[in-house]
Amino acid sequence: MSSVQNPELSNSKGMLTDVTKCIGCERCVEACVRQNKLPREFPAKFKSDDGLSGNRFTSIxxxxxxxxxxxxxxxxxxxHCIDPACLAACLVxxxxxxPDGAVEYDADMCIxxxxCMLACPFxxxxxxxxxxxxxIRKCKMNDECRAKGGxxxxxxxxxxxxxxxxxxxxLLEVARERIKSNPDLYIDHIYGEKEFGGTSVMYLSDTPLNETLKMPTKTEFDRLRVSSLAQKSIPSMVEPWVWVTPVQFVAVSSGLGVIWLYxxxxxxxxxNNQDSNPGNENKGGDHGNR
Ligand code: SF4
Ligand code: SF4
Ligand code: SF4
Structure with missing residues (x-):
């Protein structure tokens, strides 16, 4: 069953970041470093790349x-996607x-x-x-992250x-209420509400965030005439085609087997022909059998 319909996730938790309120102080980054006992040296502030690394789980x-x-x-x-592509792609x-909403990673199982890096759309x-x-390292949003107050x-x-x-x-209610009460400020869109099946971490903004969050725009999907895909998770898009690989394997193996037998x-x-007609040995032109 897709996680989207999973009733266990109906009370799942998440985060809402209101970009209009962020002052770029990086206290969130510092707190994450402290809480997760990451090395203290900080990447340069506001670098053009996204600043995430093996020892930075969040960045500004x-x-x-x-x-x-x-x-x-x-x-x-x-x-923390609702139907995560990283989870679907992981072989082990x-x-x-x-049920709490977090997408957790078990390093002991990782080969x-x-x-997962290739599969993650973000x-x-x-x-x-x-x-x-x-x-692999990434934001945990689990018990290890909890500060005082849970x-x-x-x-x-x-x-x-x-x-x-x-x-x-x-959080979705809060986001809708903020957009409704301040329509001149916010873009009427909750980033993460529906993209790729929805995410547990969502954003409100007064400026487009598609590029920053690596989310496709509706126009981009419309241009490809696949607008409905914008609201589907990657695992749900791939699922109907998963049968293709084993079928291809069986078809190719069978084809090669038939050619070999022929x-x-x-x-x-x-x-047999040459054994029964030794005088015809050179007439067939099969010099390789000499
Ligand atoms: S940088 Fe982080 S801590 Fe500072 S205002 Fe923005 S979200 Fe809050
Ligand atoms: S954002 Fe990427 S790493 Fe995080 S849950 Fe979604 S697919 Fe996995
Ligand atoms: S949820 Fe945890 S791992 Fe993620 S940014 Fe916050 S403190 Fe760091």
Missing amino acids: VKTDAAKADLVRMVRRHCL GAFKKT GCRY SIPRYEYNEPLPY KPACVSACPTGATIYGRRKD RRKKLLANQ
Whole structure:
């Protein structure tokens, strides 16, 4: 059953980041580093790349706005998808979606294939390339993250309330209410409500975030005439085609087997022919059998 319909997830938790409230102070990043006992050296602030790495599970990136007054600071971290592509791609089941909403990763099961990195539509998982025994690293949003009050440390540290934590359905209500009460400020869109089947981490903004969050725009999907795909999870899109690979394998193997049998039969027939007519040995032109 797809996680989207999974009743266990109906009370799942998530985060809502209101980009209009973020001042780019990076206290969320610092709190995450402290809580997860990550190395203290910080990447340069507001780098053009997204700043995530094997030892940074969240970062603050600048929107690439042409107008300076529309440049915003946006938190980037795992979106804890409702139907996660990383989970579907993992060969050994190292990921799981918990009823709490988090997509957790079990390093003990990981074989280092990095398929999860390829599968994630938001380019989130990072690999510890500098470690002798590397693992995948990403935001956890689990019990290990909780600071006092039961919220993730990054949320508790935010001085402006730019990121809040709670039940996903309550966060959606909050987001809708904010858009309704301030339509001149917000774009009428909750980033993560529906994209790729929906995510547990969502965003409100007054400037487009598609590029920053690596979410496709509706126009991009419309241009490809596949607009409905924007609301489907990657596993649900791939599922109908999963049968193709084994069928291809069986078809190709059977085809090769038939060709081999045909050629072998022909070879044996030629040999029998030559054995029974030794005088014709050179007439067939099969010099390779001499
Ligand atoms: S954002 Fe990427 S890493 Fe996070 S749950 Fe979704 S697919 Fe997995
Ligand atoms: S939820 Fe946890 S791992 Fe993710 S950014 Fe917050 S503190 Fe870091
Ligand atoms: S702590 Fe809050 S205001 Fe500061 S960078 Fe993080 S989300 Fe933005």
